[in-house]
Amino acid sequence: MSAQRSASLKITREGLDIAIVVCPAVGDDSVGATPPGGQDEAMAKTIPDSTKNSLHWRLADRAHERWPDLAEVRMRYRAAFAYVDGVLADGQVIRLCRLRYLGSATTWSFAIYRASHDDYEDNILPSGSFTGTAEEALDCACGLYLNDSTAWTSDPRRINDEDH
Template sequence: MWTFDPQSGGVKIPPAIQPSIRQRILDHAEKHYSGKFNRIDVRFRSQFCYIDAYIEPYVAPDFDPKVFGQTADEYRERLRNTPTHLCRLRYFGNKDRWTMAFYTYSHDAYEPSFFDNGTWHGTPEEAFDTSSVYLEN
């Protein structure tokens, strides 16, 4: 008996729709989360769409360069250029019906996740909303 598994398989994302998907995500991020990130990176690889954020790092006023082996400015710049992984979307042939894996830093891996709508399926915008917890200050 065949059973649909929302966290395996998928269809390669056609290059023709990648720019519009990227723009939808960027527009949504700017409209709803402006000021919570420096920039958003959207990458495509086969059936996956990866969303990363670059966030302005916090540097404590009592930052000790001896502990970190770099100045506060060097530390800040390094963190500004380190992506915060938000999520990975899986494409099944419908630009408005994706599955999502949330990036868990505790396991250093993408883990299958429900959307905030309570289902395995949603839009790229809903995936951004679900994974935006990493953008909270």
């Protein structure tokens, strides 16, 4: 019989730290087990070059459209992660967030850069979801680091991405 494991996630939302602990069901021996295909399937996926290119263009377009304080969006990649930095008009580079590639160019998990700890922390998006578009992640991070809380408010006229 395997030892029971729990997973935890610390979330910061609106200045509050929230810890979520997920405990396995009693008798669930699959938690933490190596996937059936062996160790290789447990490894993170790498981001395809085509996805890296489209991601950078999409984030640059979003920054141009929504974040005029950003002169440039810079990207760095490592394994399944895309690190997003913003460059201000004066040349200052600010780290914004880390995106985790989940196998699709349209859905990413999100970690905010914590300047106070010089690290990235998994986080939820303002929509309440653990995953979303790269643009949503950029808006969330820029809202924090460029001091614009409107990034976290939704337009009440838009429901399911449609104007009403």
